[in-house]
Amino acid sequence: MAVQFVIRITFLLLLTYGLAEAAPPIGKSDCQNHCGNVTNIPYPFGIGSSQCYMDDWFEIVCNRSGAFLKRINMEVLEISIQTSRRYADNTVLVKSPIISSNPSCTSMSSGGGVNMKGSPFTFSVSNNFISVGCDNSAIMTETDPMIIGCKSNCDTSLINDKGNTCSGYNCCEATIPSGLQTFNVSFPSTDDKKGQEGCRYAFLAEEEWLYNISLPFSVEKIDFIPAVVLDWRIYNWTKGSLQMFESFTIRQGFACRLYSTPGSNYEYYSYESKVIKSTNFSKFGCWCVWGYEGNPYLPTGCEVLMPTW
Structure with missing residues (x-):
């Protein structure tokens, strides 16, 4: 009986460890996603090859001094992706x-x-x-x-x-x-x-x-x-952003806030509705809905959140 109990506990620990190891990626595969003290650099940001970031506004240069947004020459300390509908913006410190x-x-x-x-x-x-x-x-x-x-x-x-x-x-x-x-x-x-x-x-x-x-x-x-x-936010005027938005029709577990032009009015778009009331929007920000995790801007998108008991 005691042996069976130990086996069960060991199995659960190994399962939990395996799930933790299988956390969804934040950046594109084969791309560097850290620089110095900046440990998580999510797509659409990226370092190195142009395949690693969406467009040159999101290119990060990594050198001995730190991580820098190349186009505006500002040092990056942290990058955050919106985690819910409650938080309207992605941020960079x-x-x-x-x-x-x-x-x-x-x-x-x-x-x-x-x-x-x-x-x-x-x-x-x-x-x-x-x-x-x-x-x-x-x-x-x-x-x-x-x-x-x-x-x-x-x-x-x-x-x-x-x-x-x-x-x-x-x-x-x-x-x-x-x-x-x-x-x-x-x-x-x-x-x-x-x-x-x-x-x-x-x-x-x-x-x-x-x-x-x-x-x-x-x-x-x-x-x-x-x-x-x-x-x-992602601006709807580049080839990369248009391709990203078009791919949303085949993804799951995400929602977006679409901001119209002109002004700051917005509407919601999700994998469940797949309906856009107006195509006259200039920018959008997305997040993984409850029950999902990951990076909504990656081709792999949001993945089902697995339990970690």
Whole structure:
């Protein structure tokens, strides 16, 4: 009896191990899907041969410094694929430059802006626009007709004890709109005799990241902000994306959100319905539905989720 029990337990352990080993792939076969600390690079992203990524917007260059999106030259820290209907966007965590009011304000080499126009990437609204400086005014450019900016000063009464590093004293912040693809900043004239030798800085970052640093001016000692989120979707204007969408008719276990043109209206499409109310959509994002797992963008698509008791 005891022997039979041991045999059953051993069988279950081997079965569980085998199922864990058979996890669905995230990238194309025979393609590198990791680079340094970036351990999971899912298709449509890829490294090396053009067969490994959907188009050149998703090409990643891997070198000793890290993994970089080649077309926009931003270092990648993590790539996520949407896991359910609740989460509308796929994301990429990247390093983004700090812009200073004067090149002499930093010894670092960043300082330039970001231009992602024409790409499938936009800055996520989970980022905030943040500027550091005493008696400072900073305004984002190329955001017409909107005006995005903030002001900070040297009034110590603005310091609070609520854990908010950026409360208006030496630091200010503002929300950003969805769909933003550029980041550049102007610093309108202020009294340069105040502040830290007139040095002012501006950047985008997840709000939580700023709360983890003790002093706003510590950003002058770093080159890039390591906490900027990009949203990404598949745009319906390339050969690769069209072929991908056409293949959905023979796949199972997935659903997509189709975004129309113009505007941000959308409709759902799934393997169950196979009905598109409108063909006038410009981009889409997909996920594996409940009971399935994997990467919906791969030819193999989503696979039935196996139990791992």
